Amino acid sequence: xxxxxxxxxxxxxxxxxxxxxxxxxxxxxxxxxxxxxxxxxxxxxxxxxxxxxxxxxxxxxxxxxxxxxxxxxxxxxxxxxxxxxxxxxxxxxxxxxxxxxxxxxxxxxxxxxxxxxxxxxxxxxxxxxxxxxxxxxxxxxxxxxxxxxxxxxxxxxxxxxxxxxxxxxxxxxxxxxxxxxxxxxxxxxxxxxxxxxxxxxxxxxxxxxxxxxxxxxxxxxxxxxxxxxxxxxxxxxxxxxxxxxxxxxxxxxxxxxxxxxxxxxxxxxxxxxxxxxxxxxxxxxxxxxxxxxxxxxxxxxxxxxxxxxxxxxxxxxxxxxxxxxxxxxxxxxxxxxxxxxxxxxxxxxxxxxxxxxxxxxxxxxxxxxxxxxxxxxxxxxxxxxxxxxxxxxxxxxxxxxxxxxxxxxxxxxxxxxxxxxxxxxxxxxxxxxxxxxxxxxxxxxxxxxxxxxxxxxxxxxxxxxxxxxxxxxxxxxxxxxxxxxxxxxxxxx
Amino acid sequence: xxxxxxxxxxxxxxxxxxxxxxxxxxxxxxxxxxxxxxxxxxxxxxxxxxxxxxxxxxxxxxxxxxxxxxxxxxxxxxxxxxxxxxxxxxxxxxxxxxxxxxxxxxxxxxxxxxxxxxxxxxxxxxxxxxxxxxxxxxxxxxxxxxxxxxxxxxxxxxxxxxxxxxxxxxxxxxxxxxxxxxxxxxxxxxxxxxxxxxxxxxxxxxxxxxxxxxxxxxxxxxxxxxxxxxxxxxxxxxx
Numbered sequence: 001x002x003x004x005x006x007x008x009x010x011x012x013x014x015x016x017x018x019x020x021x022x023x024x025x026x027x028x029x030x031x032x033x034x035x036x037x038x039x040x041x042x043x044x045x046x047x048x049x050x051x052x053x054x055x056x057x058x059x060x061x062x063x064x065x066x067x068x069x070x071x072x073x074x075x076x077x078x079x080x081x082x083x084x085x086x087x088x089x090x091x092x093x094x095x096x097x098x099x100x101x102x103x104x105x106x107x108x109x110x111x112x113x114x115x116x117x118x119x120x121x122x123x124x125x126x127x128x129x130x131x132x133x134x135x136x137x138x139x140x141x142x143x144x145x146x147x148x149x150x151x152x153x154x155x156x157x158x159x160x161x162x163x164x165x166x167x168x169x170x171x172x173x174x175x176x177x178x179x180x181x182x183x184x185x186x187x188x189x190x191x192x193x194x195x196x197x198x199x200x201x202x203x204x205x206x207x208x209x210x211x212x213x214x215x216x217x218x219x220x221x222x223x224x225x226x227x228x229x230x231x232x233x234x235x236x237x238x239x240x241x242x243x244x245x246x247x248x249x250x251x252x253x254x255x256x257x258x259x260x261x262x263x264x265x266x267x268x269x270x271x272x273x274x275x276x277x278x279x280x281x282x283x284x285x286x287x288x289x290x291x292x293x294x295x296x297x298x299x300x301x302x303x304x305x306x307x308x309x310x311x312x313x314x315x316x317x318x319x320x321x322x323x324x325x326x327x328x329x330x331x332x333x334x335x336x337x338x339x340x341x342x343x344x345x346x347x348x349x350x351x352x353x354x355x356x357x358x359x360x361x362x363x364x365x366x367x368x369x370x371x372x373x374x375x376x377x378x379x380x381x382x383x384x385x386x387x388x389x390x391x392x393x394x395x396x397x398x399x400x401x402x403x404x405x406x407x408x409x410x411x412x413x414x415x416x417x418x419x420x421x422x423x424x425x426x427x428x429x430x431x432x433x434x435x436x437x438x439x440x441x442x443x444x445x446x447x448x449x450x451x452x453x454x455x456x457x458x459x460x461x462x463x464x465x466x467x468x469x470x471x472x473x474x475x476x477x478x479x480x481x482x483x484x485x486x487x488x489x490x491x492x493x
Numbered sequence: 494x495x496x497x498x499x500x501x502x503x504x505x506x507x508x509x510x511x512x513x514x515x516x517x518x519x520x521x522x523x524x525x526x527x528x529x530x531x532x533x534x535x536x537x538x539x540x541x542x543x544x545x546x547x548x549x550x551x552x553x554x555x556x557x558x559x560x561x562x563x564x565x566x567x568x569x570x571x572x573x574x575x576x577x578x579x580x581x582x583x584x585x586x587x588x589x590x591x592x593x594x595x596x597x598x599x600x601x602x603x604x605x606x607x608x609x610x611x612x613x614x615x616x617x618x619x620x621x622x623x624x625x626x627x628x629x630x631x632x633x634x635x636x637x638x639x640x641x642x643x644x645x646x647x648x649x650x651x652x653x654x655x656x657x658x659x660x661x662x663x664x665x666x667x668x669x670x671x672x673x674x675x676x677x678x679x680x681x682x683x684x685x686x687x688x689x690x691x692x693x694x695x696x697x698x699x700x701x702x703x704x705x706x707x708x709x710x711x712x713x714x715x716x717x718x719x720x721x722x723x724x725x726x727x728x729x730x731x732x
Contacts, residue, residue, distance in 0.1 A: 308724050311612065318610050319693050338596055353662060354688055357701040385692040392695045457695055 017212050021204035025197055032193045039185060044161065047177045048113065051163050054084055054175050067169065071097050074173075085120065085160055085176035093172070099123060100174070108164050108172050117159040117179050159183060218247045222254070234262050275324070279317065286313045323456040330382075330463040342380045344420060344487075345370040348411050351387045355395060363405060364395050370411040374418050376487050378468045386464040386472075389457035390422045390483045398424035402479065413489070420485040428481035435474045435481075461485070509554040509624050511535040514544035514570065515586070516562045524557065527613050528620075541565025548574055553581050555623050557616070560587040560598065568601040575602040582623035584616070595691065614725040618677040636671040639718055639731015641710060643671050652710055652718075662687065663706050670719065670729040679726035703727055 054077075061073040074086045078099035087098035089108060104118040162176025222238050229236045237258060238251040293306035352368040359366035391409065398405040403425060410421045429435040438458055458472070465472040465485055475482040511528055513535050515521040521537045528535040536551070538544035541562045548556060548570070558567040571583050585603040587594055595606045605619050636643045640653040648664060650657045659667065665687050670678060680699040684690050707719045720728045 311614075311724050315612055318612075321610075322608070322693065350688065350690075354690075354694070354698050354702075357705050358696060358698050361701055381691055384690050388690075388692075388694060388698075396696075 014208055014212060017204050017208035020207075021200060024204075025200055028196050028200060029193065032189060032196070036186065036189045039189075043185065047161060047179070048163075051084070051161075051175050051177055055163055055165065058173070058175065062167070067167070067171070070167075070173075074098060085122075085162060085174065085178065087172075087174040087176075088167075089172045089174075091170040091172070096171070098174070100176075103174075107162065108174055111164050111166055114162050114164070114176075117161055120158060120160055120176070122158075215247070222247070222251060226254075229258065234258070234265065279320065282313055282317055286310055286317075289313075320456065323460055327456065327460050327463045330460075330467045339377055339379050341375050342378045342383055344374045344376060344383070344411055344418060345372065347380065347384050347387060348409055348420070351384060351391055352409055354388060355391050359395050359407065362395055362399055364398050365404065365406045366391075366395070366409070367406070368409040368411075370409075372413070374411060374413060376418060376468070376489075378487070382464045382467065386461035386485065387420065387422070389461045390485070393457055394422050394424040394426075394481075394483070397428075398426040398480065400427055401425045416489045418487040418489060420487070421482055423477045423480060423482040425477070425480040428476055428479060429474065430476070435476070438474055458483075507532075509533045509620070510552070511620065512538065512544070512548055512551065512553040512556045512581075514538045514541065514548075514556065514562060514567060515559040516540055517559070524613075524616075527617070531617055539563075541567065541570045545570045545573060548579060548581065549577065555620050556581055556583045557620065558583055558585055558603070560585055560594075568598065568603075571602040584619055584623055586611075586616075612724075614677070615679050615681065618679045618682065618726060621676045622673050622678070622682065636668070636674070638671050638674040638729050639716070640714075641671070641718055641729075641731060643668060650710070652714060655713075657709055659706070659709060662702070663709065666702060666706055667710070667729075670727065674729045674731070677722050677725050677728050682726070 058070060058073060062070040071088060074088060075097055077083055078086045078097075083099060085098070085100050087100040087103070087108070088096045089098075090096060093108060099122055100120055101123045102121045104120065107114060107118045107120075159179040160176045161179060162174050165173045165175075167173055218241075225236060225238045237255045240248050240251045240255070242248065289306055289309055293303060298306075348368050348370045352366060356366055387409075391407065394407040398407050401424070406425050408421075408423045410419075410423070412419055412421075429438060461483075462472040465487075468487060470485060470487040473484045473486065475484060511533050513521055513524050513528075515524065515537065516539055518539065521539070525535045525537055536547060536553075538547050539562075542564045544556075544558065544562070545565060558571060560567040562570075567585060571585070574581070574583075582604045583602065584605045584607060585598040585601075586607055586609060587598065588609045598606045604623055607616055607619060634645050636645070642651045643664075644650075645668065650659055650664065650667060666683065669683065669686050681691075681693065683699050683703070684692075684694065703719065703721075710719060711717055716731075718729060718731055720730055722728055
C-alpha cells in the first residue's frame with residue numbers, strides 16, 4: 001500500500017514515532033548541553049589552577065631576584081615546547097619578553113582573570129607592534145569585541161585565557177594557557193550530538209517502519225475484516241496470528257462477539273420466520289372471515305358472530321405478542337426488583353387448584369405431592385405462570401394416554417436443588433432431538449400442531465427458569481413426559 | 494345460558510364521568526367514542542399538565558391515565574393528585590406491562606393497571622368496577638343478588654333460602670362476582686382478584702371454575718343468575 005506523507009502522518013504509528021522522536025531528541029540535546037557546560041567549566045577551572053601554580057612559581061622567582069630573575073625564568077619557560085603563554089610588558093603595554101607576539105587589544109589593560117577567551121598569536125605567527133597600536137587605539141577592556149581590528153580579521157589566532165598581574169614597578173605580567181583542548185572537546189561533543197540526533201532520527205524511522213507499521217498493518221487488517229463483515233459476510237472472522245499479543249486478544253474478543261451476534265441474528269431470523277408462520281395463519285383467517293362476512297348477504301346475527309370471532313382471534317394474537325414480549329424481557333435480564341420469598345408448595349397447590357376443574361373436565365387425574373414448605377427467592381407470578389403453562393401442557397397431552405390419563409406434580413428437595421416435576425402419562429416426546437427443541441420459541445412439534453396454543457408456553461417457562469438461575473429439563477417418563485423445573489437451593493436473584 | 498347484549502348490560506350501571514389522559518389522539522378519540530357508546534361521558538386530556546388541571550378541577554368518577562405522556566408522566570400526575578387529597582379511582586394504561594411496572598403503578602396511587610394492547614371490553618369492565626359509586630359494597634357483610642345471599646362472616650351461601658355448599662375458592666369467586674353484581678367481570682379480573690395471578694392462562698381455566706360455580710348456584714333453580722357476556726366475561730345479575 002503506497003502512502004503519501006500526509007497519509008502516513010495520519011496514522012497513529014507515525015504520529016507516536018514522531019512524538020517520541022521529538023521528546024528523546026529534546027532530552028538528548030538538553031543532556032549534552034548540560035554535560036558540555038559542566039565539562040567546560042571543569043576544564044576552565046583546571047586551566048586556571050595550572051596558571052595559578054605558574055604565577056606562584058613566578059612570584060617566588062621575583063621575590064628571589066627581582067625583575068631580572070623573573071625575566072630569565074619567563075624566558076626559560078617560554079622556550080619549552082607546549083609552554084603556557086607568558087608576557088611581560090612595561091606600563092605602556094610595550095612587550096619586554098615572553099612568547100606572545102600579539103594579543104587581542106585590551107587584554108592586558110585589565111588586571112585579574114580575563115573574563116572571556118581571547119585570541120593571540122605566538123612569535124613567528126604575526127607582528128609584534130599590532131599589540132601596541134591595538135592597545136592604544138582601543139583602551140576599553142572589550143576583550144571579545146575585535147571586529148574592527150585588522151589583526152583578528154584574516155589571520156588565524158588561538159584562543160586562550162590568562163591572568164594579568166601588575167608588578168610592583170608598574171610592569172604588566174600575563175600568564176595564560178591555550179584553550180586548544182576545550183575547543184577540541186567542544187568539537188567532539190558537538191560531533192557526538194549530531195551523531196546521536198542522527199542515530200535517533202534513523203532509529204525513530206526504523207521503529208516506525210518495523211514496529212509502528214507492523215501494528216498499523218494489523219489494525220488495517222482488523223478494519224478490513226470488519227468492513228467485509230459489515231458488508232454482509234457475517235461468517236467472516238478477524239485474523240488471529242497466534243502470537244497471543246494484544247491484537248490477538250482484541251481479534252479473539254471481537255470474534256466471539258461476532259459469533260454471539262451471528263447466533264442472535266440466527267435466533268432472530270428463526271423467530272421472525274416462526275412469527276411470520278404462526279401469526280400469518282390467524283391473521284389470514286381473520287382477514288378471510290371479515291371478507292367472507294362482507295361478501296354475502298347475512299342476517300345481523302351473522303355479522304355479530306363474525307365480529308365476535310374477530311375479537312377472539314385478535315385477543316389470541318395479543319396474547320401471543322405479550323408472550324413474545326415477556327420472553328424477550330426475561331431473556332434480556334428483567335428487573336430483579338420484584339423478587340421475594342416464594343413458597344413453592346403454596347404455588348403448587350394454587351396452580352393445581354386452578355387447573356383441577358379443567359383436568360376433571362378432560363378426564364385427567366391431577367395429583368400433587370408437596371411434602372414440605374419449600375421457599376425460594378423469586379417472583380411468585382412468574383413461577384406460577386411457568387408451572388401453569390407446564391401443567392396446562394401436561395393435561396392437554398395426557399388425554400391420549402393408553403391408560404387412565406394422569407398428571408402428577410411433585411415438589412421435592414434433591415441435594416442442593418429444589419425440583420418441581422410435572423409428569424404426564426401421555427405419548428410424551430420419544431425423540432431426543434424433538435424433546436430438546438420443544439422449549440424453543442414457536443416450536444410446536446408436528447403432532448401438537450392441531451392443539452390450540454401459541455407454541456410459546458414452554459419457551460416462556462424456560463425463560464422464567466433461566467431468570468431464576470434454574471433449569472427446565474424435559475425427560476422421558478415411559479410413558480409420557482416429565483418436565484422438571486430445577487431451582488438452586490441457595491437461590492439468589 | 495343466556496347472552497345479554499353487551500351495551501344494554503353496561504347501560505344498566507348508570508352513566509359515569511370519565512377523564513382520559515392519553516397523548517395518542519387516535520387512541521383517545523376511540524376511547525371517548527367507545528365510552529360514549531357505553532353510556533358514559535368522557536373528557537380527554539392530551540398531556541400530563543392538562544390532565545392534572547382537569548382532574549384537579551372536575552369531579553370525575555374514574556380516570557384512565559396513560560403512563561407515558563408529554564409534559565408530565567402519568568405516575569407523577571397520579572401522585573400529585575393523591576397528595577392533594579384527590580381519591581378518584583385511577584386505571585393506569587401502560588405499554589410497558591411487566592409485573593414490576595404494575596407494582597410501581599399501583600404504588601404510585603393507581604387502582605388498576607392495564608397493558609396495551611388491551612381489549613376495550615376489558616378496559617370498560619375494569620373502569621366500571623373502579624367506579625367508586627358502584628364499589629360501596631366493600632363494607633357490607635351480607636351480599637344479596639336476587640334470591641341469592643352470601644354471608645361474608647359465616648361463609649354461608651343461600652339461594653331462595655336453600656343452603657349451598659361451596660369450596661373456599663368457589664366462595665371467593667362468588668363473593669367477588671356478587672360484590673360487582675350488575676357489572677361485567679372479565680376472566681383476567683377474576684384471576685387477579687380471586688387467585689392473585691396476573692398472567693393470561695393458556696386455556697379456559699376460569700371458564701371451567703365459573704361453570705362449576707354456576708352449576709352449584711343455578712342447578713335446581715328456575716332462573717339463571719350468572720350470565721356469560723360474550724367477548725367480555727361474566728355478570729351476576731338477579732331478577
